[in-house]
Amino acid sequence: MQKKVLAIIASVFLSAIFLVQCNSNDDNGSADPVIGTWKLVEVTQNSQQVAVSSCDLMEMYIFGGDQFSHEIYSSASGRYANVAQDDDDDEDSDDEESDDEESDDEGSDDEGSDDEGSDDGEDDGTDDGGTGGGVCVLTETQIGNWVNTGAAYTLEQNGSTQNLPIHFTDNNTRFYYEVTVGGTTTRYIFQRQ
Amino acid sequence: MQLNYFYYLLILFTVGANSQQDSTVVFKKRVLETTEVELLGSYYKQEGVHSAVGGGLGTEELTDATSDIVISVPLNDDDVLTFNAGFSAYTSASSGNINPFFTDGTNMNPTGASRRMYSANRDDDDDYEGSEDGSLPYGSPWIQSTGASNKDVLVSGRLGYSHSSDDRNSVYRAHVSASTEYDYGSFGFGVGYTRLFNEKNSELSFDASAYLDKWKPIYPTELHEYATYGSNFLDSGYFNGVTVYDQNGEANRDYFPINFTEFDAKNRNSYSFSIGFSQILTKKIQASVFVDILYQQGLLSTPYHRIYFADRANYYIGKVRYIPVYDSSQNLGVYRLADDVERLPDTRFKLPVGLRMNWYATDFLILRGYYRFYFDDWGILSHTASVELPLRLSQSFTFSPMYRFYTQSKSDYFAAADRHFSFEQYYTSDYDLSSFDSHQLGCGLTYTDIFQKFKIAHLGLKNIDLRYQHYERNDGLSADIMTLALKFIH
Numbered sequence: 129m130q131k132k133v134l135a136i137i138a139s140v141f142l143s144a145i146f147l148v149q150c151n152s153n154d155d156n157g158s159a160d161p162v163i164g165t166w167k168l169v170e171v172t173q174n175s176q177q178v179a180v181s182s183c184d185l186m187e188m189y190i191f192g193g194d195q196f197s198h199e200i201y202s203s204a205s206g207r208y209a210n211v212a213q214d215d216d217d218d219e220d221s222d223d224e225e226s227d228d229e230e231s232d233d234e235g236s237d238d239e240g241s242d243d244e245g246s247d248d249g250e251d252d253g254t255d256d257g258g259t260g261g262g263v264c265v266l267t268e269t270q271i272g273n274w275v276n277t278g279a280a281y282t283l284e285q286n287g288s289t290q291n292l293p294i295h296f297t298d299n300n301t302r303f304y305y306e307v308t309v310g311g312t313t314t315r316y317i318f319q320r321q
Numbered sequence: 322m323q324l325n326y327f328y329y330l331l332i333l334f335t336v337g338a339n340s341q342q343d344s345t346v347v348f349k350k351r352v353l354e355t356t357e358v359e360l361l362g363s364y365y366k367q368e369g370v371h372s373a374v375g376g377g378l379g380t381e382e383l384t385d386a387t388s389d390i391v392i393s394v395p396l397n398d399d400d401v402l403t404f405n406a407g408f409s410a411y412t413s414a415s416s417g418n419i420n421p422f423f424t425d426g427t428n429m430n431p432t433g434a435s436r437r438m439y440s441a442n443r444d445d446d447d448d449y450e451g452s453e454d455g456s457l458p459y460g461s462p463w464i465q466s467t468g469a470s471n472k473d474v475l476v477s478g479r480l481g482y483s484h485s486s487d488d489r490n491s492v493y494r495a496h497v498s499a500s501t502e503y504d505y506g507s508f509g510f511g512v513g514y515t516r517l518f519n520e521k522n523s524e525l526s527f528d529a530s531a532y533l534d535k536w537k538p539i540y541p542t543e544l545h546e547y548a549t550y551g552s553n554f555l556d557s558g559y560f561n562g563v564t565v566y567d568q569n570g571e572a573n574r575d576y577f578p579i580n581f582t583e584f585d586a587k588n589r590n591s592y593s594f595s596i597g598f599s600q601i602l603t604k605k606i607q608a609s610v611f612v613d614i615l616y617q618q619g620l621l622s623t624p625y626h627r628i629y630f631a632d633r634a635n636y637y638i639g640k641v642r643y644i645p646v647y648d649s650s651q652n653l654g655v656y657r658l659a660d661d662v663e664r665l666p667d668t669r670f671k672l673p674v675g676l677r678m679n680w681y682a683t684d685f686l687i688l689r690g691y692y693r694f695y696f697d698d699w700g701i702l703s704h705t706a707s708v709e710l711p712l713r714l715s716q717s718f719t720f721s722p723m724y725r726f727y728t729q730s731k732s733d734y735f736a737a738a739d740r741h742f743s744f745e746q747y748y749t750s751d752y753d754l755s756s757f758d759s760h761q762l763g764c765g766l767t768y769t770d771i772f773q774k775f776k777i778a779h780l781g782l783k784n785i786d787l788r789y790q791h792y793e794r795n796d797g798l799s800a801d802i803m804t805l806a807l808k809f810i811h
Contacts, residue, residue, distance in 0.1 A: 165651050192645030271570035
């Protein structure tokens, strides 16, 4: 009789534990791997790693269920200019170079080689190249909607559409996309936060 | 013949006199032999993702520490006076977000909202990370604001009296109680009567009580500012200099919570009437049934529970980059401004009906079963079932595992965030009124020393009861509670 009672007790509680586990709130299927917060961690050009300023490394994508945000930072006295697409801005960098000469900060280390390097899109980039001015400033914020078309992610913002061919690596903890201009392929690699 | 008659009368008189004197000379056991003092303490910790303060979104993290003392004093053979006092100190992440702006909690303006936090070394906007978009304050329903509303202390007291008849078949009860916390005060009173019959194998109880409560309403800061400053509120008070953003992260001045009005009536009154019947069925089985009738009237909404309407645009303050992930814990710095607070009917009728059964299975094992059906006129139906198995391990120790299952349907007035419409009369996004299942698993260990060998100042320790319970709800809420009770006898 006692064994029977103890057996009943054991089965009741094992059932309870099982029920608790079964009815606990399960995750909703598998979410799109792009959902999350991503920060730029690396840039390569033609498979060669290039130095990236600390301001550039503040570039961030945040993907929600259907919206995304994208922020770009630059140095207060420099610019985000380590890719070829910024050629038009390179002329202006000459003026900023002169500003660096006049400043007392250690950006004077940059006044020669680094800025000229950035003019050609070959910023050999000291790490403090982007912070020569001292602080990073948010220069652009985009908020829009995204759609996964299967082949790429389509980002829509203010009526304009951009296709972002995102490739996931490292068990979906990193993604990259590539931009090819004039024979130079630049790869932007983001890390999940 | 006359002598026999005389003896008959004498016997009759003697018997009659004795029968009248029986109630005064027959031994009756004291209802309470001696003064008892019980000390109770508990610690409660909760986590969840559907904060009602956040309109159904955000952290529900909360901790609560309570301490109570119950003193039962026998006034005489028949009467017992019981005094109960306690306090409960809680810290709540969601309550802290009544004011959602990130602050260091030291600057408060007259409206009760906290001022924006400024970096101590801030020289210009460029030195402060949060200022690049011109908006200084930022908060998140997933992060606890350090505003004063994130913690509070509830103090309560109760005085009870009971009187038992000489034959111990009738018990009369009465009580008064009061409690207070920052935004809520309560005063209660009640009476009860229990009748035992059928050689005390049957017991019938009646209880009636009333609680007369009052809110001191606190509203979400953005709505309070609107009520205070009217149409110019975006340029006044707390919003002065603060940028409001739309869903696309663009600066926007269209935020206007036109639905919001402050509550006029601040009272909340609760009345209850309970009937219970208990019957010893066999030597080993005792069962009881109970019915409660409850009625509430007054301000039954919680004034700081936000509502977001599906037919109103969303507006935010803080860091726009987090707008796309507002609904998740990755939102580290943006808060959606409320469209209104929850509005619920000013009356509520509740009817729980329950059954208890105790089976004294063996000398060392009792099985306690419980079932309750609940119905109210807000649309909620629920079922509760629990089982407890006190297992006597030895003369002194009893181990009591327990399990409780609960399921309820949602209230007619509940919908998740952004699902209500502004034309509705009543609305809430409080997940306590949603449909959910819950499981509660726990155990207790009781130590009993009938000789009270351990004493503190003439009080002998009779019982130590330690309990732990884990609670899990299928909407993401989980909680743990540990309680400790010490009973002393004088």
